[in-house]
Amino acid sequence: MCRNIKTLYNFDPPATEDEIQAAALQFVRKLSGYNSPSKANEEAFHQAIDEVAQAARKLMDTLVTNAEPRNREVELERARARNAQRFGSN
Template identity: 75%
Template sequence: MCRNIKPLFNFDPPATEDEIQAAALQFVRKISGFTKPSKANEEAFNQAIMEVTLVAGKLLESLVTNAEPRNREIVIQRARAGYAKRFGTESN
């Protein structure tokens, strides 16, 4: 599950709220062990996602770096090249 969490800091354009929430969802799924919680745990699960999203957003806003922002398109191209090399196929 956590393999889907991608670095979100120092990108141009910055990470969106949706990207931060998707990472929070993956994190909560991983630590809870639930892909989809039962009705009894749904409220706690959703509350955790909301809180992790807020904290992650605050973290990203407070971090500083002197490095140049990474270009999303270049990162995607490099990942696709790595997938093709690793698995011998083209990835879209």
Template identity: 65%
Template sequence: MCRNIKTLFNFDPPATDDEIHASALQFVRKLSGFAKPSKANQAVFDQAVEDVAAIARRLVDSLETNAPPRNREIEAAKAKARAAARYA
């Protein structure tokens, strides 16, 4: 599950709220062990996702670096090349 959590810091353009939310969802899924929680746990699960997303947004927005921003397309191409080499 956690393989879907991507680095979100230092990209141009910056990480979107959807990307932050998707990472938070994967994180909460991993912690809870639920891909889809039961109705009894749905509210607390959803609240955890929202809490983690808010904290992740604050973190990503607060970090500083001197490195130039990374390009999403270049990083995606690198990841595809690594995957191709791994599964070839």
């Protein structure tokens, strides 16, 4: 599950709220062991997602770097090349 969490900081354009929410969801799923919680745990599960997303947004808003923002398309191509080398191309 957590392998799907992508680096969101220092990209142009910046990470969207949906991307941060998706990363928070993956993180809470990993911690809880639930893909989707039972009715008894649903409120706590969703509250945790919101709190993790808020913390992630706060972190990203306060981090400082002198590095140039990374280009999403370039990073996507690099990932594809790594995957092709690792798993072979179809």
